[in-house]
Amino acid sequence: MKNAAFKSGLVLACLVGVAAGIGGYTFIYARGASYLTNDARACANCHIMDDHYSAWIQSSHRSVATCNDCHTPKGFIGKYATKANNGFWHSFAFTTGRYPDPIRITPRNRRIAEAACLKCHAPLVAEIQGSHAGPDKLSCIRCHSTVGHPR
Amino acid sequence: NIMERKQEARNPFYRVVEITDETSDPEIWGKDFPFQYDGYKRTVDMVRTRFGGSEAFPRTPSEADPRSIVARSKLEQDPRLKTMWAGYAFSRDYRERRGHAYMLEDQTYTERQQVAQPGTCLHCHASVYAPYKKLGGGDLIKGFEKMNQMSFKEARAMVTHPIACIDCHDPKTMELRVTRPGFLEGIKALKAHQGVKDYDVNKMATRQEMRSYVCGQCHVEYYFKGQEKRLVYPWQNGLKVDEIYAYYQEVNHKDWVHGETGAPMLKAQHPEFEMYNQGIHARSGVACADCHMPYKREGAFKVSDHHVRSPLLNINRACQTCHKWPEEELRERVNIIQERTYQLRGLAMNALMDFIKDIKAARTSGASEAQLAKPYELQRRAQFYLDFIESENSMGFHAPQEAARILGESIDFCRQGQMSLRPSAAAAVSLK
């Protein structure tokens, strides 16, 4: 709650250009530009993503899906909107060191990851998905939470 | 070939025949859903595991019982069960469960039928959905009530199939549904107890819950209430053994009078749903179907394996998606849990035998009803607790610690019962 208010306050501050301060520096320093690519190493620029990176390297998906394939939604806009959002908050969190440890996926990004599975596997699961929709849609992560990076 | 797969992919529920709410015959459903039907038919397989699965025992068919193969007799494996259930039909014939394909014939031909049984029995051994509705003139519950009050023989003539597609699925959407009055009413009472009013499982349950509820239609403790022989699931106070026992005390029900002691007894039957709900998997949102009907790749699709069976015969699919341990390791983990349960179950069984012996002795040496009141209550309780694990079919796996706790209490009840029949160590001397 408090945190949320704090975040929004900060978002405002950025608009005023403070972001150019910390955010901007981090952006360049942490090779922010690469954040916009699909290269998984981009994510690993941050040591705190190292664990996931090295786990991903060993995952069944390393050769078929990069971080972004699972952590950004379909479509250009959504993709870059999410990147901007995560990019900013991750940079911010990283710089200030304010984040839970171990890192917990946010509900939003969890939904994105769930949806990502269907980008590639929709046909396969069409039958088990059946006519179910909305909250009753099958959660893949319930059984396959480690496909991207084994624990 | 690829072209076809693409076809399939676009409309997974491509139908070749029409299925209505009266279509009981699974073979017809199978035309539209061949993968599931194939699995369903395979429930005839009989394969053993250490404590589960089933083993085929040949027998010479007779007029009364045409079966040429039956499952192993539990009574012969452990004769103490005959003493435990003395005076009750279960002491005549009690076998290992086997696949769904056998449910109707096993029920029809069990020697337990030598005691007159009501039509109620069919609720969980046949595809009764259509028959109930027919009998009730479109009203499921009415039909249920009518069939309960028939004799088993009479009712048996009205059903043809063991559990079939229609018992778990809505023919239009293929979504899961609960068709069993016993569960509809039982879960309603349970939810009411938890503060949820007028719970309608088919409207209010999540899809994931339904993946267990369809099994909870039958794999539960039950009793026949009153003259109408209404099937009731005793969940009014909750699903724990203590809460169920409390319920039976309140309604003061007894299934039979013990043949050797004269105590008013309760029989526990297959409380898989109740025990599962005390376990870590239920808390983790893992459903019965996750383990007993795991997904299976068929061509371009994943489908639910309708060959419902012991997960230990299918560890790779049933467990390894969630547990990345080697198959052998997973089998060993189950084994450790089951062996521990089995060991404690043995001790509880011994305690019960000692207790029954003592009550008999006390009666022959002329103990009064008053003196027997306490021992009777303790036998009733001890035995119900033990039976709750004995008749539960996972040998403790569904809720390992809870199973051990229940057996521990059962032992305590037996031994205290024995004590109540003996003079105190000190008093012993001053006795006349």
Add this chain to the structure above:
Amino acid sequence: NIMERKQEARNPFYRVVEITDETSDPEIWGKDFPFQYDGYKRTVDMVRTRFGGSEAFPRTPSEADPRSIVARSKLEQDPRLKTMWAGYAFSRDYRERRGHAYMLEDQTYTERQQVAQPGTCLHCHASVYAPYKKLGGGDLIKGFEKMNQMSFKEARAMVTHPIACIDCHDPKTMELRVTRPGFLEGIKALKAHQGVKDYDVNKMATRQEMRSYVCGQCHVEYYFKGQEKRLVYPWQNGLKVDEIYAYYQEVNHKDWVHGETGAPMLKAQHPEFEMYNQGIHARSGVACADCHMPYKREGAFKVSDHHVRSPLLNINRACQTCHKWPEEELRERVNIIQERTYQLRGLAMNALMDFIKDIKAARTSGASEAQLAKPYELQRRAQFYLDFIESENSMGFHAPQEAARILGESIDFCRQGQMSLRPSAAAAVSLK
């Protein structure tokens, strides 16, 4: 700030002072490893959880015991413990454990010291590595043997610190090492039993094993062997309670004679390592340190949280790395396991009280030694089993089903013991 973060990442082990194999004082180590030292110091914190952690009780310091704060007395929480341990030092003073920082003073001032205690005690309550070597002229085992045979007072004068860095770490490499003779010999006997010859833990254990073995140096069942008061971990037949009991029967050891019944008793103490090894976490390769010293991010690199404490005070780091459940849910899961254990422990405790009462009664009404032989053996066994859970500090969490199984057996032993003292239900009448 980011600049620093990248810096830190590069040189984790930056030394400012030199540390030798004689450096007992943790403050010096702390100069090189400030993060770990800070955590280490925080073990003075006292915070309660439902069954663990610890609570600060103020007391007025006295000449004999200068402590102004102690942990809660378990004897006052449950007076049945006084009867259980009648005639033994534990019936005078037994408190909740608290942080490592207190180990030396709590041992020094416990009222159990009013019974003469040997120097052996210090093995697990002080940084004895350097003192042992000094005393043994460079030979750890010699020093150990010498100190065992001193009086506590004498030995106490030779140590200064509670457990310190040097007791778990090699000062050069900072790798973990076992420094405790009790464990070195205990694990060797255990491995020999498992068919591994001449096991040398510091050479042959994996890193992950060491993350539990360093704790197993002290959080184990033990006894003092013979006149030399040698500290021995009774693992020759295995780590299960049954195997440990069998060992004590073989060597026919007793800790004391029960004050109220006269039975030759055994005391179980904190078998965390033994119970943990019966649990699913141990099987899954999860180490004590994973839960009690989880990694913690300090700037750019991860350090082990040296604030060793109840994981329930640190669920996010201790559990959520592996379990993606909300904190509240994880707490509730532990709670369910612990409450179940606690309930059964209560029943076992009652059974034991009944049993002790009966033995006393039998003795006063003049039972012979012969008649008491069986009851004595059963009390010894029942009580050791109960104590194995009572004195284990996770209230069942480390191995939920095993804890319940052990309590169930304990109940059975007690009740059978009572039975053995009473005439049979039938015989009762024909008694004179």
